[in-house]
Amino acid sequence: MASILVNSRSATINKCSLLIEHFCTPLLTRFKATSAKQTPAEYCLDLVRKYDYENYLCALLLPNTVRSAALAIRAFNIEVARVEEQASDTTIGKMRLKFWEDTVDKIYNDTPPRNPVALELHRIVRKHKLSKHYLKRLIVARSEKLTLSVFPSLESLEAYAENTASPVYYLLLEASDIKHVRVDHAASHLGKAHGITNLIRSILYNAQRRSIVIPQDIMMKHNLSTEEVLRGKSRKEIGDAVFDVSSRAKLHLEKARSLRNDVPKKASAIFLPAITIDFYLERLRRVDFDIYHPSLQHRSALLPIILFWKKLRSLPY
Structure with missing residues (x-):
């Protein structure tokens, strides 16, 4: 009986996710390689889908003009973030x-290495004139974390969250040609909320x-x-x-809103992504902040529906 319920839940999640992918069919079609060889854009899409599924869904719901930029930026962030778990020592x-x-x-310098993420990011940087220091900031924060036991x-966790999440939003705003201090302010708070929530979700893994x-x-x-x-x-x-840590994430989320x-x-x-953050924090609250609760260990079938409805x-x- 339990296996039937798990399979049913998985099927529901897949159907909801496919709804978003169907909605974004023109994007996915453009990303498909014309030959057997995978394109850099397709590689980035697959990387985000595999390692950052919630943000993958959010990226698919972005306007055409910024979708590919979001996937390239998030793919780069994934590559940098995964260094800590892949490296055997500092x-x-x-x-x-x-x-x-x-x-x-x-x-x-227009000489990117033959790496699919680097090639796609190079194309995006040239197209949208993205700021170099935001990309560097993502690397510096991860580098400092390697030596921070x-x-x-x-407050130190909050600063780390800001440096590993907010630059992604700043880059997406640049890709959308939006430059306004109050919008950046909202992005800063959302980044802090996102980064703190990511760290909460990583407690068991770490x-x-x-x-x-x-x-x-x-x-x-x-x-x-x-x-x-x-x-x-x-x-x-x-x-x-x-609870104390998630309260700080909730505070920044409400400020962004x-x-x-x-x-x-x-x-x-x-x-x-504010929707995904709020959704997880609410699930956490409902189980009394028990990070070991089984309901937190799997994807929710409701989230893709909520994201799609908000966008629609x-x-x-």
């Missing part, structure tokens, strides 16, 4: 990040790698030891700590 991680730092320099405070992402000041507040988090003990106290009147209509779709009805994020 030295190797630093070397891989140095490769991407050099790659960005080569992109802006823990987050000493909630614990398996014997890494702690719950800030030390929050752990001290709730008398949590490192071993308790790594072994999944004291689940109530861990839930209390997760309070500024939505400053966001022009053509940029509203860029802020669609041009509803605010």
Whole structure:
């Protein structure tokens, strides 16, 4: 019976996701290679679909003029973000990040390496005149994290979230030719909310790698030891700590939403990930911030429907 329910849920999710992909058929058709060889654009699309599915759905719902830019930027961010989990030690991680730092320099010198993400990002950078320092900021933040064993405070986690998520939104706004300080302000808060939420979602994965992402000041507040988090003990106290961290994400999300009147209509779709953030935080609240709860370990069939409906009805994020 359980397997039937799981299969039914998976089928529902697939149908909802396919609805969005069908809606964006012109994009997917353009991305298909004309030969057996995969194009850089198609490679980026597949990379985002595999490793960042929620943002993949959001990217498909963007206007035609910015979709390919979103997929290239997010593919680059995935490559940089995955360095930490792929590297066996700090030295190797630093070397891989140095490769991407050099790659960005080569992109802006019009000599990108024969890497599909680099080639597609080069095309996007030339087309939209994207700022180099935002791409570099994503790399620097990940590089600093390699040598940072823990987050000493909630503020340090918040700063990391800002540096690993907000630049993506700044780049998407540039790709949409939108330059306004209040829109950037909204993007900054959304990036912080997104980055903090990503870290919450990674707590269990990082614990398996014997890494702690719950800030030390929050752990001290709730008398949590490192071993308790790594072994999944004291689940109530861990839930209390997760509540504190998620409250900060919710605060930034609400601030971003309070500024939505400053966001022009053509940029509203860029802020669609606010829906995915709010959706996860609400699911987390309903299980009393128990990150071990089984309902949080799988995709929701409702999210693609909500995203599609928001886009279709041009509803605010």
